[in-house]
Amino acid sequence: MHTSTTSTAVLEPWTAEQLVQATQGHWHNAKAPQGAVKRILTDSRHAESGDAFLALKGERFDAHDFIAQVAASGCEIAIVSHPVDADICQLVVADTRLALGHLGAYRRAQHPQLKVIALTGSSGKTTVKEMLGSILSRIAPALITRGNLNNDLGVPMMLLELRREHQYAVMELGASHVGEIDYTSNLVQPDVAGILNVGTAHLGEFGGREGICRAKSEIYAHVAKTGVSIVPAADDFADAIRSAVQTEQLLSFGPGGDVYAADIQLQPQSAVFTLHTPAGARRISLPFAGGHNVQNAAAAAAFALAIGIGLDDIAAGLENAAGAKGRLNFIQYQQHLFIDDTYNANPASMRAAAEVLAQQDGIRVMVIGDIGELGASAAQQHYMLGRDLVSVKGINFVVAVGGFAPAVQEGARSTQYGKKLQAFLTQEQALPLLISLAETHQPQSMSFLFKGSRFTHMETLMADLMEKI
Structure with missing residues (x-):
């Protein structure tokens, strides 16, 4: 399955001045573009007139090689880490990968009223994100991480899709190396953030579960001081996770937590349980199979409560949630x-x-x-x-x-x-x-x-x- 990284929505335009302000770059030969920039993108195949093409450099590719090609397809602006020989306005920045982060952070800062949830964990991230999307989208437009755009490139690309009508954002943050979640959660500036669990995914990169716990706990450093940190009550690393929390407000989920499921009846393709929360209890019919998804639902409820969503909306959102493709x-x-x-x-x-x-x-x-x-x-x-x-x-x-x-x-x-x-x-x-x-x-x-x-x-x-x- 190929996850699309491009959105069909009409994005908020950028001015040439904003691009400079966000990236601290400069226009090559002082040649700045005229008019608005409709979107910033990293896939040369989709670049067209009105776009700014940001040239990333990976271990096995260098998108600077495609700049002449995007110029030929009508794209008038390239964001580069060194000037190239092509007839196109070039914004030269120190590092295009970091510039993408700066652009995402700039867009996030333009939406101070936005309520942002950030979540990470070894398993369940996608399902909890989809459940939250179902809860929040009932109330107001919400930006939800698409596919697996949860790394140091994917997170700022999602932030670039923020529009004025969005009132909520749910950002999934993945960790494949130490420091990545510190970087992405700093871009996201969440109001509510938390870890779902510390498992054994990506064990190789971190040399053990303690390393995974440390890497994921970086998320708590960037929660708004007036915000809420979400923690798993029953995880093996619950104490270590709690010790990383820096906000006064904390909400725990799962067995023994503030938000938990009881009287669970697992059926072949669904589950029924009572959701207990500090705001009251509700009987929920969940259209997901497995005890692990009941725990995912309790986690989603905790995140939603933390940004002020009422229990009726949470219950309705969970009961109408749909699973992501390829997830049970x-x-x-x-x-x-x-x-x-x-x-x-x-x-x-x-x-x-x-x-x-x-x-x-x-x-x-x-x-x-x-x-x-x-x-x-x-x-x-x-x-x-x-x-x-x-x-x-x-x-x-x-x-x-x-x-x-x-x-x-x-x-x-x-x-x-x-x-x-x-x-x-x-x-x-x-x-x-x-x-x-x-x-x-x-x-x-x-x-x-x-x-x-x-x-x-x-x-x-x-x-x-x-x-x-």
Whole structure:
């Protein structure tokens, strides 16, 4: 799935003076453009007249190479870290990556009335963001992080989309290295911010969960002093997270917290629970499966309460929320159920998905791809996953696909349920087994759940199986 990074909305224009003010750059040869700049963009394929093209430089590419091309397509302005030989007005800045951040921060500062939520965590970010989008959009226009635009480039690109009518913004912040959340939350200047959990996603970059906790806790340094910090009550790192909070106001969620779910009834594709909050309690019918999504809903409620949303609006927003694509989407196909959970994976979300599958009807098959970014602990994490997944009561078969499938298989064989698991290095090798499972269990219904890290593209294997059965 390719996430679009361009918005179709009409953006607030920029003046040449504002670009200089925001970036502290200067016009090459004192040649400033005339007229308004309709948008700033980083994708050369979409640059046209009225745009300013910002040339980023990565490890394997340098967008300065495309400036002549964008000039030819009618774009009149480029933001560059060094002048290039092209017939185009050039705003020269010290570093285009940082200039993008300065532009995003400038746009944010132009909206002082905006109520901003920032959230991070090892898992659940996208779901909580979608739930908050459902709650807030009922009340007023809200800017919600699109796709995975949650890093040092994606966050300022989202801020550039702020418009006068927006009253709320929900910004998802991801961390792939220490200092990234410090940087992005400083751009965002949230009124309310918090961590959902400290898991094992990106374990490799941080050298352990303590490092992940430190990196994510950077979010609390930039919450408005009069704002609210949100913390998970039951996380392993709850004490360390609380110690990073710098605001007087704090709201906790989850078991033992200020906002929590009780009397939970998990159903195959939904859940019912009582949401308890300092503002009262409500019975909620949540259109999401799994106990982990009940906790996500409690987190979303805490963030919403913290920016002054009433309990009735929170309840209505949660009950009408829709899941993001590739996040536990239920697809009925012939007599079988396909659960598309292919958007991404980490060890905690894999285990949560297994519990959801175990609640479904028929023969239950879990098809998993590799989990990335686990660093030196990858083989051990996959081993433990294999051991745990085959032990989930109600799962009949586990099919592991990818370079770590042998480690998953070893873990499965350390239990009495080893025969439940089959391992394959490639999707092509796994497909015939999945087809034969469907054929040998005819006419019974089956429930297949597909999940893996983004780079494994497990949705391809799911589509291939649907085509063949």
